[in-house]
Amino acid sequence: MAPEPPLLSMSGTTKSFPGVRALDGVDLDVLAGEVHCLLGQNGAGKSTLIKVLAGAHQPDTGTIRWRGEDVTLRSPIAAMRLGIATIYQELDLVEHLSVAENVHLGHEPTAAGFVVRGKAAKESTAALLKRLGHAEIDPGRLVGELSAAQQQIVSMARALSHDVRLIVMDEPSAALDPDEVDNLFRIVGDLTAAGVAVVYISHRLEEIRRIGDRVTVLKDGRAVANGLPAKSTPTREVVALMTGRNVEYVFPDRPDSPPAAEPVLKVQGLSRQGEFETLDLDVRPGEIVGLAGLVGSGRSEILETVYGARKPTTGQVLVDGRPLKPGSVRAAVRAGLGLAPEERKAQALLMLESVTRNVSVSSMSRFSRGGWIDRGAELGAARAATRELSLRPDNPSVPVRTLSGGNQQKAVLARWLLRGCKVLLLDEPTRGVDVGARAELYAVIRRLADEGLAVLLVSSEVPEVLGLADRVLVLREGRVVHTAPARELDEHRVLDLVMEGSPAS
Amino acid sequence: MTQPVSPPRDSSTDKVPQAQPPAWRGLLFRADVRTLSLLGVLAALILIGGITKPDEFLDTRNLQLVLTQASVIGVVTVGMTFVIVSGGIDLSVGAIVALASVWATTVATQEYGFAGILFTAVVVGVGCGLVNGVLIAYGAMVPFIATLAMLASARGLALQITDGKTQIVTVPSVLDLGERDAYVLGIPPLVMVFAVVTVIGWLVLNRTTFGRRTVAVGGNPEAARLAGIDVRRQRLYLYLLSGLCCGIAAFLLIVLSGSGQNTNGNLYELDAIAAAIIGGTLLTGGRGTITGSVLGVLIFTTITNIFALNNLQSDVQQIAKGAIIVAAVLVQRRTASTT
Numbered sequence: 126m127a128p129e130p131p132l133l134s135m136s137g138t139t140k141s142f143p144g145v146r147a148l149d150g151v152d153l154d155v156l157a158g159e160v161h162c163l164l165g166q167n168g169a170g171k172s173t174l175i176k177v178l179a180g181a182h183q184p185d186t187g188t189i190r191w192r193g194e195d196v197t198l199r200s201p202i203a204a205m206r207l208g209i210a211t212i213y214q215e216l217d218l219v220e221h222l223s224v225a226e227n228v229h230l231g232h233e234p235t236a237a238g239f240v241v242r243g244k245a246a247k248e249s250t251a252a253l254l255k256r257l258g259h260a261e262i263d264p265g266r267l268v269g270e271l272s273a274a275q276q277q278i279v280s281m282a283r284a285l286s287h288d289v290r291l292i293v294m295d296e297p298s299a300a301l302d303p304d305e306v307d308n309l310f311r312i313v314g315d316l317t318a319a320g321v322a323v324v325y326i327s328h329r330l331e332e333i334r335r336i337g338d339r340v341t342v343l344k345d346g347r348a349v350a351n352g353l354p355a356k357s358t359p360t361r362e363v364v365a366l367m368t369g370r371n372v373e374y375v376f377p378d379r380p381d382s383p384p385a386a387e388p389v390l391k392v393q394g395l396s397r398q399g400e401f402e403t404l405d406l407d408v409r410p411g412e413i414v415g416l417a418g419l420v421g422s423g424r425s426e427i428l429e430t431v432y433g434a435r436k437p438t439t440g441q442v443l444v445d446g447r448p449l450k451p452g453s454v455r456a457a458v459r460a461g462l463g464l465a466p467e468e469r470k471a472q473a474l475l476m477l478e479s480v481t482r483n484v485s486v487s488s489m490s491r492f493s494r495g496g497w498i499d500r501g502a503e504l505g506a507a508r509a510a511t512r513e514l515s516l517r518p519d520n521p522s523v524p525v526r527t528l529s530g531g532n533q534q535k536a537v538l539a540r541w542l543l544r545g546c547k548v549l550l551l552d553e554p555t556r557g558v559d560v561g562a563r564a565e566l567y568a569v570i571r572r573l574a575d576e577g578l579a580v581l582l583v584s585s586e587v588p589e590v591l592g593l594a595d596r597v598l599v600l601r602e603g604r605v606v607h608t609a610p611a612r613e614l615d616e617h618r619v620l621d622l623v624m625e626g627s628p629a630s
Numbered sequence: 631m632t633q634p635v636s637p638p639r640d641s642s643t644d645k646v647p648q649a650q651p652p653a654w655r656g657l658l659f660r661a662d663v664r665t666l667s668l669l670g671v672l673a674a675l676i677l678i679g680g681i682t683k684p685d686e687f688l689d690t691r692n693l694q695l696v697l698t699q700a701s702v703i704g705v706v707t708v709g710m711t712f713v714i715v716s717g718g719i720d721l722s723v724g725a726i727v728a729l730a731s732v733w734a735t736t737v738a739t740q741e742y743g744f745a746g747i748l749f750t751a752v753v754v755g756v757g758c759g760l761v762n763g764v765l766i767a768y769g770a771m772v773p774f775i776a777t778l779a780m781l782a783s784a785r786g787l788a789l790q791i792t793d794g795k796t797q798i799v800t801v802p803s804v805l806d807l808g809e810r811d812a813y814v815l816g817i818p819p820l821v822m823v824f825a826v827v828t829v830i831g832w833l834v835l836n837r838t839t840f841g842r843r844t845v846a847v848g849g850n851p852e853a854a855r856l857a858g859i860d861v862r863r864q865r866l867y868l869y870l871l872s873g874l875c876c877g878i879a880a881f882l883l884i885v886l887s888g889s890g891q892n893t894n895g896n897l898y899e900l901d902a903i904a905a906a907i908i909g910g911t912l913l914t915g916g917r918g919t920i921t922g923s924v925l926g927v928l929i930f931t932t933i934t935n936i937f938a939l940n941n942l943q944s945d946v947q948q949i950a951k952g953a954i955i956v957a958a959v960l961v962q963r964r965t966a967s968t969t
Contacts, residue, residue, distance in 0.1 A: 432856070434856060454855055457858075459858075464856055472856055473853050474850065475916070478849065482842065482845075486842065486846055489839040493838070496838045496839045497838055498842065
């Protein structure tokens with residue numbers, strides 16, 4: 126029917142790994158000049174699909190048509206030659222090379238076939254960066270010295286240095302501030318106006334509304350909806366497709382009256398030079414205190430300093446009235462603090478190990494006598510802790526890396542539950558957790574608070590802080606600018622407080 | 631337990647259990663495959679030895695010799711395995727063995743007899759391990775560099791002590807330990823020491839908090855730190871452990887050779903690392919087994935023996951060792967990538 130064939134047309138794509146069918150007959154059509162959004166929970170098959178597109182995985186069955194012709198994407202180089210570029214979430218740049226060297230890696234402009242023409246590379250890189258609205262990035266600088274957002278721009282410049290017709294972006298906004306996201310969207314707009322197609326993956330539904338043309342929803346390795354109109358499909362319908370259920374954010378009820386007990390955690394005048402200043406806060410048993418703020422407001426730094434992973438410049442942290450030794454994680458853990466860090470895989474989990482060993486790692490002395498581990502007692506305790514949090518699968522012997530994001534987070538919580546901690550520090554507790562699994566995690570966190578835990582919560586998602594916390598501290602550039610019970614605040618008010626006086630507004 | 635809000639069931643996570651058991655069994659199976667394939671290689675070598683030199687190779691004395699030779703490097707490899715599992719490396723093991731063996735065989739030390747020699751070998755080994763450990767754990771030095779420096783200085787010190795001369799052991803009780811009269815049920819005492827070190831090493835790595843911390847520090851040091859593990863102290867202990875193993879190995883070598891030389895333990899670091907790697911220990915840390923490492927040692931020692939019996943030169947042996955390391959890693963890569 127359509128006079129012009131789609132730029133890319135995948136049909137019946139199947140890809141299996143041992144024990145898992147990651148893709149099960151997926152179809153995907155992408156038109157030139159459109160932003161095609163790929164939605165799905167973790168484990169739905171998005172990353173496998175884009176790896177097939179990038180030539181990094183070979184599909185078991187299925188055909189790929191590129192501009193009307195059957196093609197095989199045998200390798201990433203083959204995909205790149207056709208004009209398919211992929212910007213992965215974990216950026217694949219060489220830190221010790223310069224911006225220009227990274228952009229031209231593998232296709233350096235040369236003289237006499239092998240002498241790299243550094244100046245030409247720098248000039249063309251500068252032109253690309255200018256086109257991307259980031260002329261301030263010096264092509265001669267080392268990539269390792271750049272911020273995450275700038276590195277992403279370099280990654281994009283690299284994609285554009287090829288003759289590209291399709292760019293795949295895997296959660297490009299995850300590491301970006303709002304004004305940087307605006308710039309990203311402007312670039313996407315420029316690209317599509319020039320006829321380039323963009324496959325855009327994001328967890329943030331509002332972004333897809335803003336820039337998407339069509340949406341394909343993946344669930345359990347299948348495409349449950351193809352090419353839905355991105356702007357007019359109701360959010361409820363999209364979420365329902367992803368989760369098979371009608372929820373977006375369900376927050377548990379909070380108790381009517383704030384707990385009356387003495388604060389278990391007291392932070393007094395805590396500062397770290399260049400990160401945050403003279404922070405005071407109390408958390409009582411049974412209370413959830415939220416810190417709201419943008420990237421760069423010092424949220425994670427505050428949690429890590431309270432936990433002893435960073436040493437404060439001034440101030441102190443008290444647990445049950447006793448000051449903690451500054452800069453000592455062990456002192457904090459012994460006093461009853463537990464941290465669920467932002468980067469679960471890098472900072473919390475032993476990915477090669479079982480759930481049991483991940484859960485028991487902070488309380489090994491409880492199952493051991495003279496250093497000798499009673500593995501029966503360990504397994505029993507790990508099973509009890511993971512069951513209490515309804516961690517699935519209900520088998521703590523499985524490797525932790527096979528778990529979904531939400532269940533990995535539960536494994537981290539189970540670790541502290543087992544340890545019997547008094548204060549739980551949660552840094553972005555639902556990062557990388559599917560929309561559908563979030564509500565369950567919220568319920569778990571609230572229940573732990575109801576059972577007497579003090580919770581200090583950091584999240585970049587304002588609705589999450591407002592929905593989950595009892596009391597909210599709003600941060601701007603390392604200072605608390607407002608404190609109020611969560612029920613007295615709404616999203617607009619918090620955003621106003623956060624943005625006030627910042628150059629972006 | 632009642633919950634404030636009934637958790638919405640996530641259908642995608644509900645499906646996970648169906649996929650889990652095979653993946654989990656696959657992991658177990660793979661671990662077995664690794665051990666079995668090493669045993670298979672060892673069996674094949676024994677077969678080759680038995681076919682090419684039926685009388686000499688399968689002779690009891692020869693088998694006793696192979697196991698005795700494996701003992702010295704085997705004890706070193708057990709310590710090395712712990713260090714590599716923790717994400718580190720110890721390049722100084724050969725030099726520590728040399729230094730411990732010459733310090734324990736000086737005229738002054740030998741005056742104290744059996745106990746003096748054993749004590750000195752162990753203390754020198756642990757002392758070198760302490761220096762390595764402090765530099766790495768508290769001086770934040772890269773293990774490669776700190777132990778490379780130890781390699782150079784310990785060898786230098788060993789040369790200084792001996793002035794390049796072989797120090798003959800004159801303590802009868804030490805020498806007797808290497809004699810056939812000391813064999814129990816045909817097993818040389820040195821081999822028994824190796825067996826005991828292996829069993830203790832296996833138990834410590836698999837059944838104790840020390841072993842768990844070692845794996846945690848190697849698998850993800852940042853996560854280990856944030857979980858409340860004292861990562862630096864653990865690193866210190868690991869290099870102490872490696873030094874202790876070197877001290878024990880030095881004593882075994884003194885018994886075996888009846889002397890102490892500054893050239894002892896030459897290239898032990900490479901043999902121990904190679905044995906651990908073909909045994910399946912990840913050089914990046916976080917995974918490794920004592921069983922695999924010990925099988926690796928036995929494979930290398932058996933090859934050396936077969937080659938020697940067949941009058942093949944040591945250059946051929948070296949080439950064969952290199953080929954085996956490459957083959958083992960390739961096979962492991964293949965079994966690992968099926969996930």
